[in-house]
Amino acid sequence: MKSTLVASLLAIATSTALAQYTNQTAPFNLVVLSKNETYNGTTLLACHEGAGIEGLCLTSTLTGTGLTGSTFNFNTSTYGQYNLNPAIGEQGYLTYLLRGGNFNESEAFSLYYSATSNVALPLFEGTQGTLVAFDEHNLLNIQGYVDDRLPPPYNGTFTAYYRWYACQTYFTGYTYTTLAWVTGKYHPQNPTCEKVKVKRVFI
Numbered sequence: 252m253k254s255t256l257v258a259s260l261l262a263i264a265t266s267t268a269l270a271q272y273t274n275q276t277a278p279f280n281l282v283v284l285s286k287n288e289t290y291n292g293t294t295l296l297a298c299h300e301g302a303g304i305e306g307l308c309l310t311s312t313l314t315g316t317g318l319t320g321s322t323f324n325f326n327t328s329t330y331g332q333y334n335l336n337p338a339i340g341e342q343g344y345l346t347y348l349l350r351g352g353n354f355n356e357s358e359a360f361s362l363y364y365s366a367t368s369n370v371a372l373p374l375f376e377g378t379q380g381t382l383v384a385f386d387e388h389n390l391l392n393i394q395g396y397v398d399d400r401l402p403p404p405y406n407g408t409f410t411a412y413y414r415w416y417a418c419q420t421y422f423t424g425y426t427y428t429t430l431a432w433v434t435g436k437y438h439p440q441n442p443t444c445e446k447v448k449v450k451r452v453f454i
């Protein structure tokens with residue numbers, strides 16, 4: 252029994268490691284939509300949060316002239332087309348090309364979780380990320396097939412969640428107004444968070 256479980260876990264780990272997200276869409280900007288006029292219509296900009304690490308800042312909240320939103324890509328794989336629901340979209344990596352002096356690195360969006368907050372930070376670092384999707388209205392979502400609000404927790408059908416907020420966040424010395432993700436169904440514990448949606452607009 253035990254060895255069968257270990258073997259099947261190994262099989263899952265191997266197939267996940269083999270999934271390559273290298274089929275890249277046309278470039279686009281990410282636009283924030285919100286009932287709060289302070290943020291509605293602003294673009295997201297990859298902002299420095301550490302060596303080779305970028306967060307997603309709201310352009311309108313940064314000081315500096317001529318700032319425009321960053322260009323992003325969406326990387327997909329044939330793996331993401333399995334059981335695809337086109338209404339909520341194919342899952343893949345949101346990517347940002349970090350340009351160094353003598354190198355370029357395509358980094359994948361990933362969520363950085365805190366053990367002491369329900370607000371998670373989107374960061375671009377490394378080549379492995381958190382799977383996201385764009386629905387039929389080009390809205391960014393994260394999908395899950397486990398819903399622990401209803402027993403039994405396993406559902407098996409992917410549902411899209413849109414738990415995006417704009418919040419004052421802190422990471423390794425940097426405080427900005429960034430995009431953030433709230434884990435679970437409750438309100439963000441960070442009182443600066445304002446509900447937003449994120450829309451893909453092709454360039």
Ligand SMILES: *[C@@H]1O[C@H](CO)[C@@H](O)[C@H](O)[C@H]1NC(C)=O
Nearest residue numbers: 272273275326357358359378
């Ligand atoms: C995204 O796809 C491009 C084109 O295949 C590839 O060069 C890049 O490394 C990929 N990025 C990630 C994070 O997988």
Ligand SMILES: *[C@@H]1O[C@H](CO)[C@@H](O)[C@H](O)[C@H]1NC(C)=O
Nearest residue numbers: 283284285286287288291292
């Ligand atoms: C947000 O912006 C969009 C387009 O830029 C506009 O259609 C919408 O009315 C705005 N919403 C609010 C609440 O201002």
Ligand SMILES: *[C@@H]1O[C@H](CO)[C@@H](O)[C@H](O)[C@H]1NC(C)=O
Nearest residue numbers: 286287288289290443444445
């Ligand atoms: C919009 O967001 C800003 C920044 O968090 C906040 O100061 C302001 O009160 C909000 N406006 C409304 C109408 O909620």
Ligand SMILES: *[C@@H]1O[C@H](CO)[C@@H](O)[C@H](O)[C@H]1NC(C)=O
Nearest residue numbers: 273274275327328329330332
């Ligand atoms: C890449 O995406 C295009 C457009 O959706 C599709 O036609 C093609 O089959 C995909 N290729 C792979 C290897 O997934």
Ligand SMILES: *[C@@H]1O[C@H](CO)[C@@H](O)[C@H](O)[C@H]1NC(C)=O
Nearest residue numbers: 348350351352353354355356
């Ligand atoms: C990095 O990417 C840019 C734009 O795609 C390109 O112009 C530049 O030559 C690349 N630099 C390197 C070191 O590959």
Ligand SMILES: *[C@@H]1O[C@H](CO)[C@@H](O)[C@H](O)[C@H]1NC(C)=O
Nearest residue numbers: 398401403405406407408410
């Ligand atoms: C999965 O969730 C959907 C939407 O809430 C629900 O309609 C469906 O019955 C659930 N399926 C299972 C197996 O729990």
